[in-house]
Amino acid sequence: MNTAMVEARGVRKSFGSTxxxxxxxxxxxxxxxxxxxxxxxxxxxxxxxxxxxxxxxxAGRLYVxxxxxxxxxxxxxxxxxxxxxxxxxxxxxxxxxxxxNLFPHMTVLENIVEAPVHVLGRPxxxxxxxxxxxxxxxxxxxxxxxxxxELSGGxxxxxxxxxxxxxxPKLMLFDEPTSALDPELVGEVLDVMKSLAEAGMTxxxxxxxxxxxxxxSDQVVFMDQGVVVESGPPEQVLGSxxxxxxxxxxxxxx
Amino acid sequence: xQQHSIPDTRPESPTAPADSIPVVPLRHPVRxxxxxxxxxxxxxxxxxxxxxxxxxxxVVVSYLFAPQILAGAGLTILLTVVSMTAGIALGTVxxxxxxxxxxxLSTISRGYIWFFRGTPLLVQLIFWYNIxxxxxxxxxxxxxGGPSVVLGSANVLISPLTAALLGLALNEAAYMAExxxxxxxxxxxxxxxxxxxxxxxxxxxxxRVILPQAMRxxxxxxGNQVISMLKGTSLVSVLAISDLLYSAQIIYATNYQTIxxxxxxxxxxxxxxTILSFFQTKLERRYGRGFDAAPRRxxxxxxxxxxxxxxxxx
Numbered sequence: 001m002n003t004a005m006v007e008a009r010g011v012r013k014s015f016g017s018t019x020x021x022x023x024x025x026x027x028x029x030x031x032x033x034x035x036x037x038x039x040x041x042x043x044x045x046x047x048x049x050x051x052x053x054x055x056x057x058x059a060g061r062l063y064v065x066x067x068x069x070x071x072x073x074x075x076x077x078x079x080x081x082x083x084x085x086x087x088x089x090x091x092x093x094x095x096x097x098x099x100x101n102l103f104p105h106m107t108v109l110e111n112i113v114e115a116p117v118h119v120l121g122r123p124x125x126x127x128x129x130x131x132x133x134x135x136x137x138x139x140x141x142x143x144x145x146x147x148x149x150e151l152s153g154g155x156x157x158x159x160x161x162x163x164x165x166x167x168x169p170k171l172m173l174f175d176e177p178t179s180a181l182d183p184e185l186v187g188e189v190l191d192v193m194k195s196l197a198e199a200g201m202t203x204x205x206x207x208x209x210x211x212x213x214x215x216x217s218d219q220v221v222f223m224d225q226g227v228v229v230e231s232g233p234p235e236q237v238l239g240s241x242x243x244x245x246x247x248x249x250x251x252x253x254x
Numbered sequence: 255x256q257q258h259s260i261p262d263t264r265p266e267s268p269t270a271p272a273d274s275i276p277v278v279p280l281r282h283p284v285r286x287x288x289x290x291x292x293x294x295x296x297x298x299x300x301x302x303x304x305x306x307x308x309x310x311x312x313v314v315v316s317y318l319f320a321p322q323i324l325a326g327a328g329l330t331i332l333l334t335v336v337s338m339t340a341g342i343a344l345g346t347v348x349x350x351x352x353x354x355x356x357x358x359l360s361t362i363s364r365g366y367i368w369f370f371r372g373t374p375l376l377v378q379l380i381f382w383y384n385i386x387x388x389x390x391x392x393x394x395x396x397x398x399g400g401p402s403v404v405l406g407s408a409n410v411l412i413s414p415l416t417a418a419l420l421g422l423a424l425n426e427a428a429y430m431a432e433x434x435x436x437x438x439x440x441x442x443x444x445x446x447x448x449x450x451x452x453x454x455x456x457x458x459x460x461x462r463v464i465l466p467q468a469m470r471x472x473x474x475x476x477g478n479q480v481i482s483m484l485k486g487t488s489l490v491s492v493l494a495i496s497d498l499l500y501s502a503q504i505i506y507a508t509n510y511q512t513i514x515x516x517x518x519x520x521x522x523x524x525x526x527x528t529i530l531s532f533f534q535t536k537l538e539r540r541y542g543r544g545f546d547a548a549p550r551r552x553x554x555x556x557x558x559x560x561x562x563x564x565x566x567x568x
Contacts, residue, residue, distance in 0.1 A: 052451055087455045094451070101448035105466050105544045115452035118462060147544035160448075167452060 003066055005030045005171055005202045006051055010060035013046055020046045022226035023060060028219070033203045035213035035234075038223035039249055044206045047223070048173050051204065052093050053086055065092050065170055091119075094164030098176040100156040102148040102163070108135070109144035112163045120167070127166070134162040138192050154185030158192050165196075172196065174205040210253060214238050222246045313514035317505065318521065326501030327522045333487040333497060337422035338480055344423065345430025350460075352435050363431065370428035376489055378425055382417035383493050418490040426483060433475045437468030469541040477534035481527050488523075498522055 006028035013021040020043045028034050036044040049055040050062055053070045062069040070086060071078040081089070103111050112131040116122045135141045138158040148156050157177055164172060174193065178186040190212050197203055197216050207213060213220050213234055220237040222229045224245050230237055241247050303309060317323060351363035370378070386408035395402020405411060412420070441464050449459040491500035502519040506512045 049447075054447055054450060084455050087450070087453050090451060091453045095447075097444060097447060097451075099444050101442070101444035103445065103448070103463055103467075105470075105541070107544075114462065115454065118458060119453045149544060163452070 003030075004028055004063075005032075005065060006204065007063040008047075008060065009062075011047070011050060011057055011062050012059040013043075013050060013055060014058055020226055021050070024223075024226075024228055026221060026228060026231065028202065028204060030202055031200050032218040033197045033205065033216050034219045034221060035217040036204065036206045036221050036223060037208070037210065037213060037249075038229075041225075042223040043226045044221075044223045045175055048175050048204060048206050051171075052090055052095050052173055054095075056080075064089075067092075087119075091167060092169060093171045093173050094167055094169035095173045096157070096160050096164055096175065096177050098179050100148070100153070100160045100180070102156055102160055104148055107145050107147055108140070108151075108159050111148065111159060112166045115163070116166050131162070131166055134165055135159075137165075137195075138162050139188070152185060153181045154188045157181065157189045161189075161192055161196070171202045171204070174203065174207070176206050176208065178207070178209060208253065210238060210250075222249065224249070308513075309517070310511060310514040313511045314517050314521075317511075317515060317518045320505070320518075322496070322501045322505060323498070323518060323522070326496055326498040326519075327526070329496060330484065330487050330498040330522075331526070333418060333422060333490065333495075334480070334484045337419050337426055337487075338483050340419070340423035341426025341430050341479075341483075342434075342476070344427035346434050348427060348431035349434035349438060352431060353438060367428045367431055370425050371432075375421065375425050375486065376492065379418060379421035379489060379493060382412065382421045383414060385412050385417070414490075414493045414495050418487075418493055418495050422483065422487065422490070426479065429479060430476070433472055433479070434468065436475075437470075437472035438464060440471045441467045466541070470538075470545060473534065473538050473541055477531070477538075480530055480534075484526055484530065485523060 004027045006026070008024045008026040011021055011024040012019065022043075024043075024047055026047075036048065038044050046055055050057050051064060051069065056070055067089060068078075069089065070081055072081055072085070073079075102108075103114065106114065109128065109131055112134060113124065113127050116127040116130075117124050132141065132144065135144055138161060140155055140158055140162075143151065143155065143159070148159065151159070161172075161177075177193070178189050181189065186209070190209065193203070193205070193212070194216055205212075205217070217234050219231060220234045221231040222237055222241070222243075222245075229243050229245050230241065237246065238250065241250060304311075348363045348366060351359040352367070354360050354363075389408050391404060392406060392408050392411050393402040393404040445463055445467065446459065449463040454462065487497055488499040490497055491503060494500070496504065498519050502515040506515040
């Protein structure tokens with residue numbers, strides 16, 4: 001049976017009295033690339049963080065790989081997960097952040113090896129060999145012993161992707177991965193993401209790079225004011241948008 | 255600049271003499287004058303200290319390695335190490351409590367810090383020394399008058415040394431809690447997201463990611479604390495504990511050589527703080543790893559870079 005990698009049903013999230021997500025329904029297929037686009041404050045980053053339970057879902061249901069995120073269902077009630085359970089459930093998804101968030105006190109190699117060794121408890125030498133292979137894959141094979149701050153933004157983001165991949169996730173989440181980069185460094189990061197998509201990784205990407213969305217994604221989701229306004233294949237959403245809000249947004253961005 | 259071929263055809267390039275104009279650095283006559291005056295003052299002060307018979311340098315030298323003094327210095331080190339270690343451990347717990355989302359934990363921590371920072375250390379030391387007046391018997395038991403196990407008389411259990419260690423450590427914990435809280439607060443919030451997204455639980459997140467980075471901010475003020483603790487232990491002389499200062503006081507109480515023995519004690523305090531500062535510098539360098547990239551630059555020469563590295567967005 002073909003089940004979705006991510007399935008959201010009526011997902012709601014508020015910060016204080018401000019409702020950021022007002023009922024998100026969305027299905028993300030296995031092996032697909034989904035781009036979330038929309039104006040700032042539309043809730044796309046919050047939704048992405050909910051998928052990884054970095055934010056707690058207030059209402060509705062969010063399934064990742066058929067498991068309810070953040071809650072256990074028993075006897076018709078939802079019980080909030082213990083911290084350790086939550087930590088384990090996060091292993092399904094790798095996450096890449098706008099501001100890289102590499103660990104500055106560790107070398108590049110130590111950054112990548114950290115979680116596989118200390119979270120998964122795998123042998124260090126085995127993981128180190130894999131980490132080196134990942135570094136080669138993102139084109140930074142000779143940078144293992146540098147510290148993150150010695151690298152350019154584009155290089156740091158490629159390391160961050162390698163670090164997430166080292167956990168062998170089923171799903172990769174990208175939160176505006178190129179927004180903090182100088183324009184000339186955007187391409188190298190998008191190239192790594194493209195090759196990842198070609199390798200069949202399920203990806204959810206919050207982005208302003210409409211070129212990337214058009215070229216790589218299977219599904220484009222336009223969000224505004226906490227709801228999904230429209231979603232579909234890129235040629236439809238970006239090429240002939242059905243909603244006025246989508247058209248208004250695209251006309252401002254393009 | 256010019257093309258290569260141009261200077262060749264014109265050996266007397268107009269730019270050549272311009273390069274060789276001697277540069278006269280700006281002089282600072284006032285600064286120089288002040289420096290000279292200060293040197294004269296310092297030298298004459300040093301000369302006076304050296305030749306003034308009333309300093310009794312001979313007495314200083316004869317007591318510098320006296321057994322009582324050495325034992326006193328040893329006790330000072332012991333007091334510093336034990337109370338500092340306990341203070342840092344308790345301070346870390348208090349800092350984490352203070353940052354807890356549970357209001358009871360953070361309020362308790364806040365109250366502790368308020369009380370122990372707000373009362374004089376000397377008073378706290380004397381208080382612990384006289385604890386037997388409040389609690390003649392020390393016992394473990396259930397709260398509100400439940401069954402208990404008597405451990406013994408407070409006068410026996412709380413020796414002057416225990417009182418000193420309690421006073422110093424509990425006081426220090428309050429200061430360290432604030433320093434560590436500041437350090438933890440200085441770590442970028444994105445680090446929590448990154449660590450959680452990699453599946454770390456709270457303990458791993460703290461131990462592996464947050465605290466090592468907080469160390470960089472925590473170390474300089476902690477070095478200050480250790481040094482002031484080393485000297486602060488001299489307060490325990492009021493509890494008749496023979497630390498470095500009290501040992502010196504005992505000696506000058508009998509031979510009336512007050513100044514020379516205070517010099518002896520000060521020399522030892524100076525030596526110890528100097529050694530501590532040295533280790534502080536080393537530790538700061540260790541935990542600055544990755545933040546100040548300068549010392550590791552030579553490494554980067556290895557192999558060609560794939561992408562130019564000048565531009566950096568941080």
